[in-house]
Amino acid sequence: MPAPDPQPPAPAAPPDLLTLNGGAEPDAFLDQWARPRDEPRPAAIALAADGGDAVALDVLAGADRHGLVVGGTAERQEVVRRLVLALAARHAPHHLRVLAAGVGEHPLGEGFPPLPHVAFSEEEMLGFPERLERFAAAVTDELDRRAGDAADRPALLVVVDVSLTLPAGRREVADLLVRLAQRGRGDRVHVVVAAGSVESSAAWSRLLALLTWRVLAGALPPRETRTVLGRTLAPSDVGEGVVHLRAGSGPVARARLAPWPPPAAAEAVAREMRRVTGQAPGEAGGLPRLVTTDALPAASGNRIPIGIDEERLAPVRLDLALDPHVLVVGPPGIGRTNVLRLVLASLAGTAAAGRALVFVIDPGGALAALADGDDRIVYGGSPERVAEIVAEVRRIVRERLAAPNAPGGPGVYVVVDDHDLLGDDPLTPLHSLLGSGAELGLHLVAARRSTEGGEVPDPLVLKLHEMESPLLLMAYGHGVEEALWGAAAPERVKGRAVLVQNHRTRTVQVALAPRTR
Structure with missing residues (x-):
């Protein structure tokens, strides 16, 4: 009886997000953190759908400093949490601070590992005015720190999920986002807006002109797709885990989000980050565990x-x-x-x-x-x-x-x-x-x-x-x-x-x- 034909080897699993951004070991980020602050380190969040190459966003050093993520609640959270974790793996907390706030849902979703970079975290601000006030105060405090020479300040990444769309009854939200995105490059401020849809309104028009990199996660009506990406998509282009990215006036890239690391691995990395920056519970002594x-x-x-x-x-x-x-x-x-x-x-x-x-x-x-x-x-x-x-x-x-x-x-x-x-x-x-x-x-x-x-x-x-x-x-x-x-x-x-x-x-x-x- 002839031997059965050998089965082809199973395809290798794609690298997860941490592997794409420096390594999966809990302390692999240290080599990235030690690099000069202004050295470009794009955040790899996805893999090209046609070839598997990493697809990255150069949020902190690139020409396009502010961005827009559009999709369903879970879909846009998956994009934003990958972006923030990838940036944290590549930049030390004294090089990058993150303010994360949700008008409704939290932009990072549930179960996001506590990173030492995140200086503010809040959700459901629309229903709790005091939370919105705290967010505005945190933003003002960060901007005041940049009133003089911001060259030695960490980059500031402000991530805001506006839920379905910009809240009509809270014009101050749109005004604050526009004010942030209009800051000069020297202020080292970067804005990411996440939303379920993009409307035809004066507030969105002002904001869209400033949000020059775009990620579409999921499907939108053709008109909104064209607004976000500059062109429409065929039904076959859309699928689970598929995103479309565009930076500035460049081409649209179709990609699949990089696999999220196992929860235990993500938590181990976050725990090690907190430990080396002196944020581990019960740590004694005044010396930081990481100096660059x-x-x-x-x-x-x-x-x-x-x-x-x-x-x-x-x-x-x-x-x-x-x-x-x-x-x-x-x-x-x-x-x-x-x-x-x-x-x-x-x-x-x-x-x-x-x-x-x-x-x-x-x-x-x-x-x-x-x-x-x-x-x-x-x-x-x-x-x-x-x-x-x-x-x-x-x-x-x-x-x-x-x-x-x-x-x-x-x-x-x-x-x-x-x-x-x-x-x-x-x-x-x-x-x-x-x-x-x-x-x-x-x-x-x-x-x-x-x-x-x-x-x-x-x-x-x-x-x-x-x-x-x-x-x-x-x-x-x-x-x-x-x-x-x-x-x-x-x-x-x-x-x-x-x-x-x-x-x-x-x-x-x-x-x-x-x-x-």
Whole structure:
């Protein structure tokens, strides 16, 4: 009997909303949040109906700042909740604030995960005038904050569901929406109006001229469809989960909404967002669990900002002019390499100006993408390449040592990740030169795992301790370095560290460096 024909494999499930916007892991959003505030990050909310490519709305950075979502109650809520969650996954709360209000139904529907971005949330405002007043007050407060320079303010996304249509008896709703949408681009205000239909009225005419991106979820009469999208749709174009999007005067895109993540996954992401922003219930301490580089001042010469201190919530810097060498110690996955990314990002401008020679030794390969294609960085990870780098650094520094009256030349910066993976330390030829680092322009920033009790301390660790170099101790207890520098390890929070510097100990939240894509 002939074997049955093999069945074709089942088609792969489409990626859900969180996967489309950075990743489904609970802390995947951190890489997105660490990017510069004004870097365009369109919110992917759907998949093209004909090919599966992501369909995104560039609400915060695009030319079309305000939008309209039209459809039945459930249909438009599905669009709006995807838009808000996608934006939250891509932008930190100090970059984006959301006011969500419903004249009738809530624009985000039921069961939407509580995000730290949402500063106002209300529904049924038409039947409760005091709720409408609170919404108006929240909007006024946000606009007052932008009365001066709004450049350092978070973007403000105001989402209003007007139910079936703009309420005729509440003209102030339309007036408020128009006033918001007329704000200049510099105010960083963005308006999303959700409605069941669009009427021919003066209020709608004023508003539609300002709402330049459009999403139609479901079916409307031909006249209203043309008003929303600029053209009509064939009956076969409409279906469950199908939306039509248009930005400005561009073409209409037909797409299917991205699957909503499993409720447990969405709640886990929201919970992690609240935790890292200090909004988790019962969290102690004044330090936020997430600091991005936007919160830090610019680097100035050898003064490299790395985070915020617990005592004053003020920027903390590594001053490589005063302390030319730094040791970073901690377990894997707690942020050692991130510190080196901050250092290298700060050195980039100095190197571009010809004031720095930057050498990266990276046996684990975590910094390879950062150095790839950057001719300002001499990079090596293999034993042979590391030996070449050490020999070159030693040659440069010894030439300076032999000619003390000659001009010093650019600073020499050696950045080492995973120092403990190097085996018999290839940096040994540099040890004797470290003591003259300040005079010779030699700087070493090395990261490694903690030396466990009972292990023989690495000669480089002992050398840096002898020189009273700063130690950045990251979430580890009972290690040799902790005992040598007399520091108590911080709580095990990613990016949390204790900095021992100039006989002073401070708890620091290290900023999250933007990742190289």
